[in-house]
Amino acid sequence: MVHPYDVIIVGAGLAGLRAAVEIGKDAHVAVLTKVFATRSHSGAAQGGIGAALGNEEEDHCEWHMFDTVKGSDYLGDQDAIEILANDAPRAIYELENLGVPFNRTAEGKIAQRAFGGHTRNFGEAPVKRACYAATRTGRVILDTLWEQGLRRGIEFFDEFQMLSLIVNDGQCCGVVAYELSTGQLHVFRSKAVLLATGGAGKIYKTTSNAFASTGDGMAIAYRAGAPLEDMEFVQFHPTGIYKLGILISEAARGEGGILLNNQGERFMERYAPIIKDLAPRDMISRCMLEEIRAGRGIDGKDYFHLDLTHLGEDVINKKLAEITSFARTYAGVDPIKEPIPVQPTCHYMMGGIATDADGRVIVDAKNTAFAGLYAAGECACVSVHGANRLGCNALLDTLVFGRRAGIAIKAFIPSATRPKLPARPEKKDADMIKDLMNSSGKESSGPIRAELQDSMMEHVSVFRQSDSLNTALKKIAQLKKRYQDLSLQDKGNCFNRDLLDAVELGHLLDLAEVIARSALIREESRGAHSREDFPERDDKKFLVHTMARHDAGKGPQIFTKPVTITKFEPKERKY
16 A cells, blocks of 8 residues: 655654644645654653743853753764754744643743753853743643644554665655554655654663654664664663653752762762752763762662652642652652652663754765655754753754754755655565564564663663673674564464564664664763773764664674864863
């Protein structure tokens, strides 16, 4: 079955929806999503969106830009970061006009609160920059954009799993997708494809990410010839619920929550004396592990207390209601009366499909475009986050660059024609499914995925070193070999979760290999990438982006691309 469209958007999170809303009725648009649109992981974002509105105290876009550059450990491209910071106020007011119910000040302005790494006057002290809707910011924006998409006549294909990109003569001309409810393969033919499929947190055992966050867009683009940029930088958020990874938003610390060790000490005062518990996430996660190594974890274990009790019942219930609910439901504690047990949890991929500032996927260090292919959101790397993303810049990234990708696509469509499809573009995917259905192999997806997640957690998480990274790569190679002996218990066509697990596992294995290989090559410590055998940042050798190109026979092939520096020369990060 072939579906002709002008534009195919894969993913219905904020980046995909914002692009769809931008294109609107100017083109025939289809949005494919493997979950119902409003179940996209963007809805899990709690804390807020950064923008220098200055509603609570003085603030400037240039301060926001500086904080983002510094937070990236100077690996973010400053031209893209300047776009992000300067466009942030417009993005917020646009959302307000679309109907997003932001919290308000007493004067009726959009309320703002402090967030980790965001400061006034180039690092002088914390600043209130995060715009928020209680702790449901992502949820209400997602619902609003979805509604706006429906009003603009966007067509949604819910519970469709993308299997491959269709490429002919070097141009992307559509996607092959699997319909979960019927088991049918569908060919979506288009002038342009936008990938907005989110992150890949399920590579790790402990993660704040949804079950659907399996890096599909990244892996499929990588297999199609698009390089993956800066994949070694994986952010661990310091406050996931102990043993579960469910996120306790940075908003809790933005409102005044503090981290305590087993001595009742506010230990971040020793590591970041200026901004304390509002230090960037990479720094706090490392500090927590240092405290654990020093024997100062709670009860001698690998977690800490996040204390909100001093904030009072009124503040907690009004501004942190969802956090309170999570803590009660999943940790069995009432934050009004007792602290929440927390530990670092895999949260965000700074790396992804390499793009320019208009969402065009690029294939080399010269920014040569992959014709017809675009990407935005967490699956993409326009490099505004560099080596470490500041809190409340993720939603901003999706909105700013989702919109810019939409504008670029809208300008491209009128002069473009739908490229000719290759013969039977779905054949390779059909054969893959047939082979899995008929396989008598001895392996199943679950054990392989669990072993992958354990290995990545142990060897490629907050702290890394050469031996552990090589151990991970050997393990991944073994798991990839076992993956070839996979078979399915479920042979049916209706919501075959067994088949979907197998497809997702293939993506996770490819991406894990890229992460570990890129991490091994970067022999320095920068942002979220902390090499114990190379503890210092090395700007002479590694002030570059890593770019991983797929080679089925040899594994990821790594080349580099210069970092764009405009206003702020690299300096040591101090908070």
